[in-house]
Amino acid sequence: MSVDKDTVRRIAKLSRIALDEARVGPMVDELNGIFAWVQQLNEVNVEGVPPLTSVVAQRLKMRDDKITEGGNANALMANAPEGEDHFFVVPKVVE
Amino acid sequence: MSLPAILTDFTLADARDAVHAKKVSSKELTAAFIKAVAAARPLNAFVTETPERALEMAVASDVRIAHGEARPLEGLPLAIKDLFCTKGVKTTAGSNILSNFIPPYESTVSQNLWDAGAVMLGKTNMDEFAMGSSNETSHFGPVFNPWRARNSNANLVPGGSSGGSAAAVSGNLCLAATGTDTGGSIRQPAAVTGIVGLKPTYGRCSRWGIVAFASSLDQAGPMTRTVRDAAILLKHMASVDPKDSTSVDMPVPDYEAGLEAGVKGLRVGIPREYLIDGAPPEIEALWSKGADWLKALGAEIVDVSLPHTKYALPTYYIVAPAEASSNLARYDGVRFGRRAASVGDVVELYEKSRAEGFGKEVQRRILIGTYVLSSGYYDAYYARAQKLRTLIARDFNEAFKKCDVLLTPATPGPAFGVGEKTADPVSMYLNDVFTVTVNLAGLPGISVPAGLTASGLPLGLQFIGKAFDEATVLRAARAVELASGFDAKPTQWWRAA
Numbered sequence: 001m002s003v004d005k006d007t008v009r010r011i012a013k014l015s016r017i018a019l020d021e022a023r024v025g026p027m028v029d030e031l032n033g034i035f036a037w038v039q040q041l042n043e044v045n046v047e048g049v050p051p052l053t054s055v056v057a058q059r060l061k062m063r064d065d066k067i068t069e070g071g072n073a074n075a076l077m078a079n080a081p082e083g084e085d086h087f088f089v090v091p092k093v094v095e
Numbered sequence: 096m097s098l099p100a101i102l103t104d105f106t107l108a109d110a111r112d113a114v115h116a117k118k119v120s121s122k123e124l125t126a127a128f129i130k131a132v133a134a135a136r137p138l139n140a141f142v143t144e145t146p147e148r149a150l151e152m153a154v155a156s157d158v159r160i161a162h163g164e165a166r167p168l169e170g171l172p173l174a175i176k177d178l179f180c181t182k183g184v185k186t187t188a189g190s191n192i193l194s195n196f197i198p199p200y201e202s203t204v205s206q207n208l209w210d211a212g213a214v215m216l217g218k219t220n221m222d223e224f225a226m227g228s229s230n231e232t233s234h235f236g237p238v239f240n241p242w243r244a245r246n247s248n249a250n251l252v253p254g255g256s257s258g259g260s261a262a263a264v265s266g267n268l269c270l271a272a273t274g275t276d277t278g279g280s281i282r283q284p285a286a287v288t289g290i291v292g293l294k295p296t297y298g299r300c301s302r303w304g305i306v307a308f309a310s311s312l313d314q315a316g317p318m319t320r321t322v323r324d325a326a327i328l329l330k331h332m333a334s335v336d337p338k339d340s341t342s343v344d345m346p347v348p349d350y351e352a353g354l355e356a357g358v359k360g361l362r363v364g365i366p367r368e369y370l371i372d373g374a375p376p377e378i379e380a381l382w383s384k385g386a387d388w389l390k391a392l393g394a395e396i397v398d399v400s401l402p403h404t405k406y407a408l409p410t411y412y413i414v415a416p417a418e419a420s421s422n423l424a425r426y427d428g429v430r431f432g433r434r435a436a437s438v439g440d441v442v443e444l445y446e447k448s449r450a451e452g453f454g455k456e457v458q459r460r461i462l463i464g465t466y467v468l469s470s471g472y473y474d475a476y477y478a479r480a481q482k483l484r485t486l487i488a489r490d491f492n493e494a495f496k497k498c499d500v501l502l503t504p505a506t507p508g509p510a511f512g513v514g515e516k517t518a519d520p521v522s523m524y525l526n527d528v529f530t531v532t533v534n535l536a537g538l539p540g541i542s543v544p545a546g547l548t549a550s551g552l553p554l555g556l557q558f559i560g561k562a563f564d565e566a567t568v569l570r571a572a573r574a575v576e577l578a579s580g581f582d583a584k585p586t587q588w589w590r591a592a
Contacts (some may be wrong), residue, residue, distance in 0.1 A: 018446035038409040051481030055537025076198035079431035
């Protein structure tokens with residue numbers, strides 16, 4: 001399997017990364033180089049093998065459903081590129 | 096114990112004993128390291144130096160010591176990889192997108208260290224979001240290896256992604272440093288800078304407050320000048336943390352206690368698949384030497400097989416980018432981090448902020464991750480890789496029926512030149528060929544310096560242990576440390592620069 005320019009444009013869009021048209025061609029080559037190398041995984045018979053989803057031999061821990069921290073809106077807003085009264089500001093979304 | 100002529104030559108263990116015995120104050124020690132850090136700026140090991148904070152912490156430590164209230168790491172200056180969030184101190188992950196991010200909270204691992212009395216010298220440079228094996232993907236420029244080949248002035252890479260931490264420890268700019276390891280990012284830089292690097296079992300150190308790369312693989316660990324120092328630092332980095340649901344409920348043992356127990360009767364497995372084509376003969380020679388040392392000390396050498404080894408790297412380059420594409424979705428230019436100027440709508444805000452904020456390698460990996468998770472390709476790539484991961488983990492389970500610990504080379508070669516491998520991503524990825532299997536299986540691994548190449552560059556050996564058996568890994572590494580007698584240090588050429 002290999003990717004073409006349209007696929008790269010599509011996954012860049014899905015990734016929400018603006019990719020200059022000049023970068024599309026080189027990115028096709030870079031990704032195809034990597035996918036060609038990854039292709040060797042197809043040699044292995046994985047019939048009946050379960051996927052490994054956790055290396056920890058422990059049931060996922062659940063915490064109590066209660067508030068442990070809060071009241072720190074000022075601290076959380078301190079890194080916002082643009083904010084107003086504890087709201088994050090973005091370009092207008094709804095007309 | 097006698098004091099070294101130069102305070103920055105201290106090991107962590109000796110500095111601890113000297114500070115506790117009031118033979119040297121934390122302030123003197125910290126001031127010496129602050130000077131060493133400033134003199135080593137040509138190495139570019141630090142993104143942020145925190146000398147004022149370091150001195151404040153040192154003075155507070157000296158007060159505690161005077162009052163007989165010294166904690167285990169009281170007054171000991173450390174460097175922290177810039178992937179650990181530090182409250183009030185810029186934390187960049189080596190990325191432009193976080194170039195002005197000041198966390199309002201502290202990572203659990205760094206908090207554990209401050210609670211044990213340690214002093215922070217600053218934040219170390221690294222590959223962007225820990226994606227790299229040479230520290231060349233950092234937005235803040237490459238780090239140079241303190242080591243140079245004999246009779247050469249060419250700058251070499253310090254490995255990556257914890258390249259700044261490795262250079263800082265190797266160049267005596269701190270007593271020890273923290274690193275993180277997703278595919279080899281502690282062990283590979285440790286090996287090529289002549290220091291000790293330990294990746295603990297997944298779940299041993301909390302991941303809370305560490306900028307996430309690939310959550311099922313990331314693990315924090317110590318980078319130190321000796322095996323004993325790694326045992327000491329791990330003890331105080333590790334904890335059971337309610338803030339990390341993958342933190343495992345097991346008490347943290349005293350890793351220092353069994354360090355000198357030796358390897359008599361220890362079954363050391365040699366996995367034949369780690370003999371790879373194209374590796375320099377020096378790597379193989381050092382590996383055999385390591386086995387000979389252990390045998391001479393009474394260990395039993397056992398041939399074992401890890402048949403799926405060659406599939407580990409390609410498996411990793413599906414799993415890690417997939418997790419990264421999801422983890423890095425949070426950088427959108429809205430709540431924190433860099434935002435692109437003058438954008439039309441909100442989608443353009445995301446797309447431009449991420450295009451400007453992420454470097455080339457990070458963008459490449461996000462695209463790979465998005466692709467292998469996308470509809471129609473998930474089964475062919477991601478699901479298959481997750482099954483390969485099962486087979487790789489099973490290989491280790493089988494091998495550990497026949498042995499207690501595995502011995503392998505740490506890297507396929509010594510430090511390479513700056514710019515030498517940046518053009519071809521796959522050739523760069525191959526640096527992690529011996530380290531990445533351990534992350535996929537969640538096991539502990541250590542790199543210990545064991546010798547020099549003909550051109551005078553350090554090489555490491557790796558021990559891989561059973562889950563939560565860091566103690567055996569450390570004990571075996573200590574035996575190699577003693578047997579090799581490795582005590583070479585880089586010349587401090589940067590002081591003349």
